[in-house]
Amino acid sequence: TPEEQAFQKRIDDGIKIEPKDWMPEGYRKTLVRQIGQHAHSEVVGQLPEGNWITRAPTLERKAILLAKVQDEAGHGLYLYCAAETLGVSRDEMTEQLLAGKSKYSSIFNYPTLSWADIGAIGWLVDGAAIMNQVQLQRCSYGPYSRAMIRICKEESFHQRQGFDILRVLCQGSDEQKEMAQDAMNRWWWPSLMMFGPSDKDSVHTAQSMRWGIKQATNDDLRQKFVDQTVPQADWLGLKVPDPELKWNEDKGGYDFGEPDWNEFFNVVKGNGPCNKERLEARRKAWDDGAWFRDGLMAHAEKKRAAKVAAE
Amino acid sequence: TPEEQAFQKRIDDGIKIEPKDWMPEGYRKTLVRQIGQHAHSEVVGQLPEGNWITRAPTLERKAILLAKVQDEAGHGLYLYCAAETLGVSRDEMTEQLLAGKSKYSSIFNYPTLSWADIGAIGWLVDGAAIMNQVQLQRCSYGPYSRAMIRICKEESFHQRQGFDILRVLCQGSDEQKEMAQDAMNRWWWPSLMMFGPSDKDSVHTAQSMRWGIKQATNDDLRQKFVDQTVPQADWLGLKVPDPELKWNEDKGGYDFGEPDWNEFFNVVKGNGPCNKERLEARRKAWDDGAWFRDGLMAHAEKKRAAKVAAE
Amino acid sequence: MMDPFVTFCLRMGDNALILAQRTGEWCGHAPALEEDIAFANMGLDLIGQTQLWLKLGGEAEGKGRSADDLAFLRTERQFTNCQLVEQPNVDFAHALMRQYLFDAWHLPMLDGLTQSSDERVRAVSAKVIKEVRYHIDRSRDLVIGLGDGTDESRARMQGALDELWPFTADLLASDEIDDDLTARGVIPDPAPVIEAFNAETAATFAAATLTVPHTGLTRTGGRNGIHTEHMGFILAEMQYLQRTYPGVSW
């Protein structure tokens, strides 16, 4: 259709799509799904790190962690707002999450078992997230692109803080080094999986790229992440748990092994180590908080009614 | 009345009163109140010590503490049985406890703040309890007397174990000694108060002694306890927190200060540090457990009905 | 008697620290995303306050103890926070009420401290009071909104108030240590602080349609290291890493 052609031309010309502009239903749906998942990931992402707030080893680290978790909740808020511009409310998206109909990043279905995990999440998980989010700053949908610009600034800060946690551990006692290596062993592969399945198995990539929702393929991003991260691991003195990892002079990047995609799909399906706990925690927060939300709403209504009566 | 005279004669002759014997209503009421309170004390008494089961410092100490708390629950059971012989059911007594109508020993309204408190409870609190219970072995009411004989055996074991906790602490590091002394400072006065107010202020003592429910006065028992305990404190190297404490050669016992009876009556009234927590914990156990008790009852009923049908 | 100035700094710092622990437990579990953010933010402020007060206390003590040493290497009986801040997160109503009651004392206390004869105290409180003004604006609004909300929200807020009110005695208590510092102008006279607390809470609870319980029950002791049975569990969790790996950097 001419509408579709004009739409595609705007995208090809690098002009942002704004909420009131015409857009194909598929474009809208893809964005709602993706931004919703992204928002949910920020919200659920509070849980694995929140697990260590009361146990952070110094006041400074506790403050940094609190600030980070606060940022994540804030990112969730920006993203829900961005999705709302597409005509779906935060409450609707929340209901979909709690009903298990909408996903969140599978990485948050792994448990945080030691303090080093907080470092590994910042360094690897936020590192992988940024790799993905940097390209999303150029997303064709204006509100999402702008949310991403704000988010990326904070995320790179988080990544540096995570790296710093591991730096101190790696320069510390033998037990601390062991803790760091253990975290590396457990978080490396799940982090690689964060980019999603290989392009050949990815359903949405081609169309998303045409629409300017995505600027790079899963495999490209994964390669970039590995190339960036391996030298950092070397610097830290951590061993990457991949026997196939090798520098490839020809391609100017690392060759690396294939993640266990069975595990990936199993976790996506809901069978990861913490899927149940994460969703239950969010459900409990939502259900236990109903009285709070209702109470404030009732109060606002009373105030409004009193104001109307006074006028 | 002749009945009353015969009853009093039996008591004076040292013959036990048994459940089916005639007894004055006042005697029955006094016993129900006293045995009920005693049973409740055993049950509520699980809480302050139970607070340290998950934190006991060695496996051996954890086992000993578990055994002790188990004994307390068991004592509660014997005592409820003894009270039931007087025509009041365990459930009725429990309801009275939970409604705040029946008391339990005020000592359990103090918090256990350190491991040394577990030692102090065994040594001082069980020590004071035994002092009282030893004479109750000779109580005129048969079932109560017999329950007391069983209980006393175990309690003296508990007292030795409590003493042993403190012995190790007092022979340990400076921090451990400080912990022991701190427990002594907090538990000494409440332990003295366990014998109840001074005889001149005690409402029930005279009649209870006539009826053979009580064999010794509050003040006599308190004196005995002090005389027994002070040398043990000396041996441990713990200071008794009473500036008026002094050996009195003439009476062959210690002079000691007056407990703060305002505090005592305040705690009895419900204003102690843990009254609210203790009762709430028992209420919660009872309320949360309703489905469990109902479920088992329903199952027993089904089985009974099936058996009847089969016959 | 312990050094009064050091004790005062520890009491201020311990209040902030233990309240931050309780606040931090909500992370990811609050009833609305805005509350997740607000609670994390409040926790962050409180940890910042902890650092300021414990640093000052450690310096005044002169034994080379850092804020971290004081936070992670003291034992229960050495903590001097009021019992209010250690009370558990039974529900979000308890969390809000605890915060509000604390704020209602904290603000006038800090207001007095900004007039302290001690320059360091003036400096810390001038910084902290800005955050606390923001805290109480929030907590007061929520107490009023939820008190005067639905039947359920009122019942929950009233329940929290009934349970937590006895602990305000600990907040408002003063002893010879305070007398000494008041005499030297380091801390304010307790009377106007109590008056401000009473005025603040009376107005707020009236607006919230909540009633202060009149049982006369009071709970005190936290400022002298006598805590409720919750405290040991808070510390076991908070200090676990430092206790398990002594002497290393983090």
Place this chain on the structure above:
Amino acid sequence: MMDPFVTFCLRMGDNALILAQRTGEWCGHAPALEEDIAFANMGLDLIGQTQLWLKLGGEAEGKGRSADDLAFLRTERQFTNCQLVEQPNVDFAHALMRQYLFDAWHLPMLDGLTQSSDERVRAVSAKVIKEVRYHIDRSRDLVIGLGDGTDESRARMQGALDELWPFTADLLASDEIDDDLTARGVIPDPAPVIEAFNAETAATFAAATLTVPHTGLTRTGGRNGIHTEHMGFILAEMQYLQRTYPGVSW
């Protein structure tokens, strides 16, 4: 590979220890006085079993670590209990179901161990099995009684079963360490143990009118030191005194 025999002893001991911790939390909070007594008694048995297995493990390891050292001075990743035993006391139904599932594995496992080629293992399991027979008689009766009780008691027991069943995978798992020990006759072949577990639970759940969930979800890792997020909190509490006052006697 860690020493198989030591690992085996630690797994047995850690199971008992962490289950005892969860069991001990009920003390004074159970739904009937009889249950307070039973849970304290079970905790006591489990601590006794912990002492036996960890002592044996420590001796076999030969580094001079006592049962207490192993219980109180290892860190989370070094604990090898199955994830089942660390699951929280959501309600008494969870506590009973956790106990029953554990017992349903524990008994046939011990039965096999009484035939061990290792004399020490035979001695320990001969002692322990008597206690565990009593445990399962109790836990089975209660699972049946409450499953086939009221609607509410059935719903609670079914809920607990749904939540805990995935963790039985960890109980029944075996790895190269087990293979090695089985080959040497130290521990029984896993097949008959699994068979006994399946027969036991099938009969009991049938009598209890409960249904095993068929989601295929399995949770494993505890035996290799990968735990659920509950574990760190259990250890922080359990080890606090030993960590805070290192090297002293108790």
